[in-house]
Amino acid sequence: MSPSARGRRIGILCAGLLPVAFAWGEYADVILNSRSEAEGVAPVIFPHWFHRIRFRCSVCHVELGIEMRVGSNSMRMDSITNGEYCGACHDGQTAWSVDNCDLCHSGRPGLATGIQGGHQTGGPGKY
Amino acid sequence: MRQKPALVLLTTLLLTLAAGIAAGNWKTLRNDQLHDPSNPSLRVLQDPEEALALLPPDTAGNMVNWVTALQRGIISPRSSLREDREHEILDDDVLMLDTMPLPYVRFPHRPHSEWMGCETCHEKLFVSVAGANAINMGKILDGQYCGVCHGAVAFPLTECNRCHNTDSSTVSGARPGGTLP
Numbered sequence: 001m002s003p004s005a006r007g008r009r010i011g012i013l014c015a016g017l018l019p020v021a022f023a024w025g026e027y028a029d030v031i032l033n034s035r036s037e038a039e040g041v042a043p044v045i046f047p048h049w050f051h052r053i054r055f056r057c058s059v060c061h062v063e064l065g066i067e068m069r070v071g072s073n074s075m076r077m078d079s080i081t082n083g084e085y086c087g088a089c090h091d092g093q094t095a096w097s098v099d100n101c102d103l104c105h106s107g108r109p110g111l112a113t114g115i116q117g118g119h120q121t122g123g124p125g126k127y
Numbered sequence: 128m129r130q131k132p133a134l135v136l137l138t139t140l141l142l143t144l145a146a147g148i149a150a151g152n153w154k155t156l157r158n159d160q161l162h163d164p165s166n167p168s169l170r171v172l173q174d175p176e177e178a179l180a181l182l183p184p185d186t187a188g189n190m191v192n193w194v195t196a197l198q199r200g201i202i203s204p205r206s207s208l209r210e211d212r213e214h215e216i217l218d219d220d221v222l223m224l225d226t227m228p229l230p231y232v233r234f235p236h237r238p239h240s241e242w243m244g245c246e247t248c249h250e251k252l253f254v255s256v257a258g259a260n261a262i263n264m265g266k267i268l269d270g271q272y273c274g275v276c277h278g279a280v281a282f283p284l285t286e287c288n289r290c291h292n293t294d295s296s297t298v299s300g301a302r303p304g305g306t307l308p
Binding site: 024025026027028029031042045047048049050052053054055056057058059061062063064068069088089094100102103106107108109111115116117 | 153154159160161162163166167168169171172173175178179188189190191193202204205206207208209214242243244246247275276278279280283
């Protein structure tokens with residue numbers, strides 16, 4: 001094999017490994033940044049893996065009425081503070097209260113709203 | 128001899144993948160390229176590995192077999208915020224035959240209804256009549272029907288054989304949308 005052909009193969013190999021090396025976050029982590037950064041706080045990271053150990057899907061997606069489509073719920077901080085969405089649990093009783101800004105607003109600057117495919121996909125329609 | 132470098136590369140690739148799978152491959156929050164490492168609260172948040180390494184392993188998604196974890200009672204997520212009532216479980220399978228050339232899809236109600244109430248799917252995502260939903264693979268890959276959850280939160284769509292799980296020769300007299308006990 002000529003050196004250039006080998007170089008190409010190595011190039012292809014590296015390209016194959018890219019998704020592994022650049023996999024972001026844990027599978028199903030949700031980034032919420034429709035307003036956060038624009039209003040001076042870090043993007044929100046919602047970990048599905050953490051919550052599904054404690055709650056079945058329908059608690060959030062039926063009882064609390066959170067639509068299963070990232071970005072389709074207009075979650076605003078004032079409605080959360082008033083006990084909707086995250087605030088239904090993060091009230092100082094079921095879970096720690098909304099005063100702990102950093103625990104939710106924990107993302108790096110510049111993240112876009114979306115769901116993370118972690119090990120495999122980038123979410124529905126992206127694979 | 129000409130194929131040797133390619134073989135070595137292939138082996139390396141497979142070993143890398145295998146190692147990734149064996150190790151669970153969970154990133155720490157500090158290195159996941161999502162969390163801001165300068166946020167002091169990262170010390171308080173849990174790294175995925177701390178929780179997920181204790182659950183039955185799998186090879187895709189969160190690398191956790193969530194169905195087994197729930198069925199064995201290793202985790203017991205709440206069904207409701209109001210009162211901890213047990214929700215309804217439906218124990219039948221719906222057979223979907225329009226899958227050529229792949230094996231049939233046998234949709235199992237039991238693991239789904241163990242994980243979520245009926246209203247999560249009915250009647251918004253699926254009409255509860257066998258065969259009444261115009262599902263196809265293109266729509267699923269586009270994030271509709273099964274693809275609302277699979278590929279986002281439940282195991283990813285690259286796991287063809289978990290849905291295309293029923294060899295057509297093992298089902299006799301099957302009719303489209305027929306249900307199986």
